[in-house]
Amino acid sequence: MISLDINxxxxxxxxxxxxxxxxxxxxxxxxxxxxxxxxxxxxxLVHQTSFTRPETGETVIFAIPAKELFMNICYQAWxxxxxxxxxxxxxxxxxxxxxxxxxxxxxxxP
Numbered sequence: 163m164i165s166l167d168i169n170x171x172x173x174x175x176x177x178x179x180x181x182x183x184x185x186x187x188x189x190x191x192x193x194x195x196x197x198x199x200x201x202x203x204x205x206x207l208v209h210q211t212s213f214t215r216p217e218t219g220e221t222v223i224f225a226i227p228a229k230e231l232f233m234n235i236c237y238q239a240w241x242x243x244x245x246x247x248x249x250x251x252x253x254x255x256x257x258x259x260x261x262x263x264x265x266x267x268x269x270x271x272p
C-alpha cells in the first residue's frame with residue numbers, strides 16, 4: 163500500500179494517479195486524512211498545504227477548497243476503486259503506543 167498525507171502539496175495528483183491505466187500497478191493507494199481536514203470539509207473552508215525543500219529552501223504551496231478535494235477522493239474511489247481513506251487521527255488514537263511520545267508510526271498493515 164502507498165499512502166500520502168492529505169497535507170502533501172502533490173495530493174491531488176496522487177488521488178488521480180490511477181485514472182490512467184498502467185500508471186501505478188500492483189499497489190493500492192490511500193489518503194491519510196486528519197480531523198482538521200474533515201472540519202474544513204464540513205465548514206466549506208480552503209485546505210492549504212506547503213512543503214519546503216531543505217536543499218533549496220524552495221516552498222511549494224497548494225490550496226484548494228477542502229470540499230472539492232474530498233469530492234475528488236470520492237469520485238476517484240467510485241471511478242477507479244481507489245484511493246482508500248485512512249482516518250489517521252482515529253488510527254493513532256487506537257494505537258497501543260499512542261501515549262509514548264518517542265514512538266511514531268508511518269503506516270498500517272491492512
